[in-house]
Amino acid sequence: MRFFKAIFYKDLSKVDLQFLKSKVSLTLCKLEKIFPPSFFTVMVHLVIHLTRVVKFGGPIAFRWMYPIERELLKLKSYVHNRAHPKGSIAEGYLAEESITFCSRYLSKVETVFTRAIRNDDEGHRNQIEESNNLCPGRALARKLHSGKSVPKRRRSSNSHIDEKSLTQAHRYVLFNVESVTPFREEHKRIVKGRSRRMPDYEMNKIHSQQFTVWLKERVARMEERGDEVTEDLKWLARGPLRSVKRYSGYLIKGYRFHTKDREKSLSTQNSGVVTVEGENYASSRDRRHVQGVINYYGKLNDIIELNYSGQIRVVLFKCDWVDINRGCKIDNGVILVNFSYKAHTGANLIDDPFVLAAQVDKVFFVTDPxxxxxxxxxxxxxxDVFDMGSVDKVGPYSNDCTFDVPNLHKIGDDDEDGVDITPDMECEGDVEENDNND
Structure with missing residues (x-):
């Protein structure tokens, strides 16, 4: 099933196809140990050649029969008089086309052309929030038992949060706003100048603890001297109000997120989040510097909206994060996490459970039996969102396709003796050599 799901992707590269070919060949060899020779007919053998067909003919999604079959099913639904099926289809098709034509000239009426998508995340934000990407998306309304949506005024609840959480949330915002970057660098130089022998880990720790108060005093002195201070910097330095808005659901980047409390009464899962961070420390306790990209997995606990004097709104996700050292491992190419080993470490690893809503992607957590x-x-x-690659590297008529499928090389089989083949291979000879060595 994983193989057939992968070849239906709309953005496959040659490396991905070579990886899939090697995997399906290995799978069929293992099936030969279980099933008799009569099982392996021409249709079973055809699976090996599907990757070659995709390579020469292009993505299957653009040339398969499913859209035509769906259209035929739609036409069959117009038949209400079985004595005259063709006339019923013609009459139903004409009626739908007429209604569709008329609906294009209707205003303030929801039609199939003006209806918003299910996960429409277009929010309302001011110029400061839009330039800093602080409040994208929109809150998700809760459904009542009658099926109606909760009124807008009841989508959120105003409440106060404790001083520690407010400090953590405000600090995380300051550490992730582009306009504050020069001041963060300035404060790091000041902290580093106090002791030349101070390790980077201790310097970053002191910097995270003192930067909020230092920035407020620094901007206040600039305003007293009459220096030019931008609007976003002025409001961010003053800090947020103690009262915050809480949401139980949120839509952003085409994803639907629910808190764990809201999921208790639902059969679906929308609380899994992942955020990607580059060079950083292994954890808040481990002072080793980690190179490369790191994925932090968590479950959504709370969604809050900070209010900076009514001028700026920032939506933050409060999550339970997995300790990447003890609670994360890879088994046969499959990533496993254990939430018994929690670490309140956000993307900047300063003991913060918060992360900006725009920084997370969605994941599902499936129990491992x-x-x-x-x-x-x-x-x-x-x-319907595709990775179109780099426009500068790939022209419209280029033969080298660099469209990547995320995590395709991690869909390996569940057999312990399977061959671990990475998508870094460039030719078929590499695959054959690895199989022989194995």
């Missing part, structure tokens, strides 16, 4: 308390991570791909 073989390992107790461990869950399998399944990344989510937004429907």
């Amino acid at each position: 073989k390992h107790k308390d461990w869950e399998v991570v399944r990344h989510v791909k937004v429907r």
Whole structure:
């Protein structure tokens, strides 16, 4: 099933196809040990050649029969008089086309052309929020038992949060706004100048603890001297109000997120989040510097909206994060996480559970029946959103396609003796050599 799901992707590269070919060949070899020779007919053998067909003919999604079959099913639904099926189809088709034509000239009426998508995340934000990407998306209304949506005034609840959480949330915002970057660098130089022998870990720790108060005093002195201070910097330095808005659901980047409390009464899962961070520390306790990209997995606990004097709004997700050292492992190419090992470490690893709503992607956690308390991570791909690669590197008529499928090389089989083949291979000879060595 994973193989057939992968070849239906609309953005496949040659490396991905080579990887899939090697995997399906290995799978069929293992099936030969179980099933008799009569099982392997021409149709079973055809699976090996599907990757070659995709390579020469292009993505299957653009040339398969499913759209035609759906259209035929739609036409069959017009038949209400079986004595005259063709006339019923013609009459139903004409009626729908007429209604569709008229609906294009209707204003203030919801039609199939003006209806918003299910996960429409277009929010209302001011110029400061839009330039800093602080409040994208929109709050999700809760459904009543009658099926009606909750009024807008009841989508959120105003409440106060404790001083520690407010400090953590405000600090995380300051550490992730572009206009504050020069002041963060200035404060780091001041902290580093106090002791030349201070390790970078201790310097970053002191910087995270003192930067909020230092920035407020620094901007206040600039305003007293009459220096030019931008609007976003002025309001951010003063800090947020103690009263915050809380949401139970949120739509952003085409994803639907729910808090864990809201999921208790639902059969679906929308609380899994993942955020990606580059070079950083292993954890708040481990002072080793980690190179490369790191994925932090968590579950959504709370959604809050900070209010900076009514001028700026910032939406933050408060999550339970997994300790990447003890609670995360890879088994046969599959990522497993264990939420028994929690670490309140956000993307900047300063003991903060918060992360900006715009910085997270959605994942699903599936319980692993073989390992107790461990869950399998399944990344989510937004429907009808495609990775078109780099325009500068790939021309419209280029033969070298660089469109990547995220985490395709991690869909390996569940057999312990399977061959671990990465998508870094460039030719078929590399695959054959690895199979022989194995």
